[in-house]
Amino acid sequence: MFNKFLAAGAAVATLVTAASAAYAGKDLDAIRARGAINCGVGIGTAGFMLADSQGKWKGLSVDVCRAVAAALFGDAEKVKYQPLTSQQRFTALQSGEVDMVMGNATYTLTRDTALGLDFTGVFYYDGQSFLVPKALGVKSAKELNGATVCVAPGTTTELNLADYFRANKMTFKPVVIEKVDEIRAAFFAGRCDVYTTDASSLAATRAANVPPPRSFDDFVILPEIISKEPLGPVVRHGDNQFADIVRWALYAMIEAEEYGITSKNVDEMLKSDNPVIKRILGVTPGMGKALGVDEKWVYNIVKQVGNYGESFDRNVGKDSPLKIERGLNKLWSQGGLQYAPPIR
Amino acid sequence: MTDMPVGERRQLAPPVDDSGVLGWIRRNLFSSWANGLTTIVLVLAMGWVLSWFLEWAVFTANFTASTGAECRGQGACWALIREKYRYIFFGSFPYEQHWRPLFAVIAMLAMLILSADRRMWNWRLIVIWGVGSFVTFLLMFGQLHLPLSLVLFIAMVVGASGMSLRKGIGSPTEILAYRVAAAVGLVGLVLRIVGVLPGWSLAIAPLPYVETGLWGGIPVTIILATYGLAFAFPYGILLALGRRSNLPLIKGLCVGFIELIRGVPLISLLIMASVMLPLFLPSGVTFDKFLRAQVAVILFAGAYIAEIIRGGLQSLPKGQFEAADAMGLNYVQKTGLIILPQALRVVIPPLINTFIGFFKDTSLVLIIGIFDFLNTANQALVDPNWAGFPGEVYLFAAFVYFIFCYSMSRYSKYLEYELNKGTRR
Numbered sequence: 113m114f115n116k117f118l119a120a121g122a123a124v125a126t127l128v129t130a131a132s133a134a135y136a137g138k139d140l141d142a143i144r145a146r147g148a149i150n151c152g153v154g155i156g157t158a159g160f161m162l163a164d165s166q167g168k169w170k171g172l173s174v175d176v177c178r179a180v181a182a183a184l185f186g187d188a189e190k191v192k193y194q195p196l197t198s199q200q201r202f203t204a205l206q207s208g209e210v211d212m213v214m215g216n217a218t219y220t221l222t223r224d225t226a227l228g229l230d231f232t233g234v235f236y237y238d239g240q241s242f243l244v245p246k247a248l249g250v251k252s253a254k255e256l257n258g259a260t261v262c263v264a265p266g267t268t269t270e271l272n273l274a275d276y277f278r279a280n281k282m283t284f285k286p287v288v289i290e291k292v293d294e295i296r297a298a299f300f301a302g303r304c305d306v307y308t309t310d311a312s313s314l315a316a317t318r319a320a321n322v323p324p325p326r327s328f329d330d331f332v333i334l335p336e337i338i339s340k341e342p343l344g345p346v347v348r349h350g351d352n353q354f355a356d357i358v359r360w361a362l363y364a365m366i367e368a369e370e371y372g373i374t375s376k377n378v379d380e381m382l383k384s385d386n387p388v389i390k391r392i393l394g395v396t397p398g399m400g401k402a403l404g405v406d407e408k409w410v411y412n413i414v415k416q417v418g419n420y421g422e423s424f425d426r427n428v429g430k431d432s433p434l435k436i437e438r439g440l441n442k443l444w445s446q447g448g449l450q451y452a453p454p455i456r
Numbered sequence: 457m458t459d460m461p462v463g464e465r466r467q468l469a470p471p472v473d474d475s476g477v478l479g480w481i482r483r484n485l486f487s488s489w490a491n492g493l494t495t496i497v498l499v500l501a502m503g504w505v506l507s508w509f510l511e512w513a514v515f516t517a518n519f520t521a522s523t524g525a526e527c528r529g530q531g532a533c534w535a536l537i538r539e540k541y542r543y544i545f546f547g548s549f550p551y552e553q554h555w556r557p558l559f560a561v562i563a564m565l566a567m568l569i570l571s572a573d574r575r576m577w578n579w580r581l582i583v584i585w586g587v588g589s590f591v592t593f594l595l596m597f598g599q600l601h602l603p604l605s606l607v608l609f610i611a612m613v614v615g616a617s618g619m620s621l622r623k624g625i626g627s628p629t630e631i632l633a634y635r636v637a638a639a640v641g642l643v644g645l646v647l648r649i650v651g652v653l654p655g656w657s658l659a660i661a662p663l664p665y666v667e668t669g670l671w672g673g674i675p676v677t678i679i680l681a682t683y684g685l686a687f688a689f690p691y692g693i694l695l696a697l698g699r700r701s702n703l704p705l706i707k708g709l710c711v712g713f714i715e716l717i718r719g720v721p722l723i724s725l726l727i728m729a730s731v732m733l734p735l736f737l738p739s740g741v742t743f744d745k746f747l748r749a750q751v752a753v754i755l756f757a758g759a760y761i762a763e764i765i766r767g768g769l770q771s772l773p774k775g776q777f778e779a780a781d782a783m784g785l786n787y788v789q790k791t792g793l794i795i796l797p798q799a800l801r802v803v804i805p806p807l808i809n810t811f812i813g814f815f816k817d818t819s820l821v822l823i824i825g826i827f828d829f830l831n832t833a834n835q836a837l838v839d840p841n842w843a844g845f846p847g848e849v850y851l852f853a854a855f856v857y858f859i860f861c862y863s864m865s866r867y868s869k870y871l872e873y874e875l876n877k878g879t880r881r
Contacts, residue, residue, distance in 0.1 A: 155825055157838070159840065166543070166551040167546070167549060195827065203734055206734075320840040
């Protein structure tokens with residue numbers, strides 16, 4: 113209640129005093145007045161968004177919210193997390209309950225247009241793949257004719273699976289199970305030959321759920337990716353400046369990795385002679401003003417959240433239990449798809 | 457007839473001892489050889505299951521591992537519970553402030569236990585719930601803001617109920633006090649709505665503010681169930697009375713509402729409250745998600761309670777109503793002083809049964825992203841460092857639920873005994 117009064121008061125004050133900032137949209141004004149971003153996150157996905165033992169939200173998706181807060185407020189902790197189910201997430205965004213959604217939503221045309229939402233980039237290129245026991249001796253998804261496949265119902269996963277098998281003139285027997293835990297149990301108990309879902313989730317399953325005596329190495333993820341699942345931050349139509357900040361907060365993380373700026377060396381990098389790094393870190397001013405945030409916005413993001421590679425390794429990559437390969441999520445310069453337009 | 461010599465008596469074997477432990481066992485477990493065999497087989501089976509369970513849960517269990525990997529291939533991984541119990545109990549509430557939800561839970565339990573005592577069933581109940589709720593929400597939110605309109609509303613309700621209940625009973629000064637309270641409340645509210653009175657609120661802010669999005673675990677479960685039922689109870693009484701009303705409009709509305717709510721599952725109400733409702737509101741206007749879920753639970757519980765109470769009302773003999781009419785009591789007095797006290801006495805055990813049901817049903821809020829006790833337990837399973845031990849976590853959750861539900865069920869049993877003292881032979 114009190115916060116609302118404060119917010120209302122501050123919003124009025126902003127309107128009266130800052131007529132020059134009139135280009136700022138109402139969402140951004142409300143966020144500034146509130147002093148924190150309302151970030152909608154999904155309900156518990158290992159490595160992407162999950163409350164740890166102390167109840168703090170952590171993960172790759174969560175880091176994008178934190179980067180936006182770091183750019184806007186200079187403090188990555190100024191985020192209020194709202195757990196949302198996949199049914200709720202877009203409604204919550206449309207109704208203004210949250211300012212952005214990091215719910216591992218796949219970027220598609222209808223979501224980007226008809227729902228009144230905007231995807232501002234891709235923070236993770238995911239795609240549907242297949243997990244099989246090594247003992248099956250299968251090297252490619254093309255050899256799966258007649259296989260029994262464990263799959264979750266009512267998702268695009270199920271449709272992609274059917275499409276893929278039909279396109280390749282193969283047959284399969286689906287074992288449809290609703291809960292992830294139960295699918296995994298069924299797969300490891302041998303009720304199906306193949307488990308199919310997004311590759312990131314398969315990697316998580318392989319890393320943490322293989323029951324002894326078998327281990328990580330007894331299972332392989334087949335190389336075929338049969339669907340495109342680009343996951344991106346979502347904002348609502350109507351406030352382009354806020355959308356810009358969300359877009360460039362993510363680009364800044366990727367750009368920082370490309371120029372070798374990490375949370376550890378960012379202070380030394382301030383003294384760099386490289387004009388690009390000088391621009392990125394705000395030593396040469398201009399970028400922050402253009403975006404409508406503090407000139408040290410990238411410095412704050414990298415210092416408090418880290419660059420894209422650091423966040424990836426820490427949450428889902430080699431330093432995490434999931435051990436997901438960078439794969440498509442490598443920088444463009446290393447053969448991946450992560451490509452940020454230049455900050456200039 | 458017998459060829460036994462006179463003066464001698466046949467020696468009979470002593471009767472089989474069927475008292476004491478041995479006697480009980482012999483009579484109940486080994487009364488025939490078939491029963492004896494069944495007993496032996498069942499005891500062996502139970503022993504086998506129990507030893508297997510103890511082997512898993514105690515003897516080979518791991519209580520000290522620091523990651524899930526160390527637990528693999530052994531018995532139960534209780535180290536997981538040790539690592540996660542604070543999250544499971546209190547969710548994302550700021551870690552260093554966990555004492556707040558802890559004391560809030562204690563306050564709510566104290567409130568429930570005190571109201572379980574029959575000696576408290578009078579004005580004391582209002583005091584207990586007022587103080588208990590104030591402490592609970594002060595601890596959970598950290599800051600409370602009592603708006604002027606709430607104070608005015610309470611004044612109006614107290615005044616109006618006093619006026620109708622004490623009509624012709626209270627002294628003239630008492631009635632005047634009720635009238636003043638009701639008038640002040642009503643006029644104040646109207647002025648506040650029109651906008652003459654400003655939106656004052658009394659701020660009590662000793663602790664940092666924690667929004668409901670961070671609440672989780674057992675306090676959420678208890679708050680949703682307790683306040684769901686606490687508000688649904690008076691609401692259900694009104695619905696039940698309305699359903700028996702002679703006025704067709706009121707009766708129709710109440711019947712329609714009750715049947716509508718009873719005709720849909722709780723999940724659909726929760727989804728309506730969390731997904732549909734925001735779309736109907738003007739853009740930018742949002743209600744707290746937790747409040748929406750709470751209101752959905754209240755509406756749902758209200759319809760069920762109304763039907764239970766209607767059962768109680770119907771069990772009263774017609775003479776009670778007629779006697780009250782003959783004494784010249786008005787409708788409010790008749791209902792409040794004669795009918796409800798008797799009707800409610802009959803329905804208290806089924807009400808507690810409903811409460812037990814709702815205590816568990818609140819875990820459905822997980823489908824709208826509220827982290828109640830079962831959902832925080834679920835979240836603990838997702839952590840990749842500790843993945844793969846669902847059995848331990850669900851057993852733990854089941855154990856906690858059992859403690860709550862079993863104590864409520866015992867209380868219900870005790871209450872049934874207490875309340876029926878007058879009619880038992």
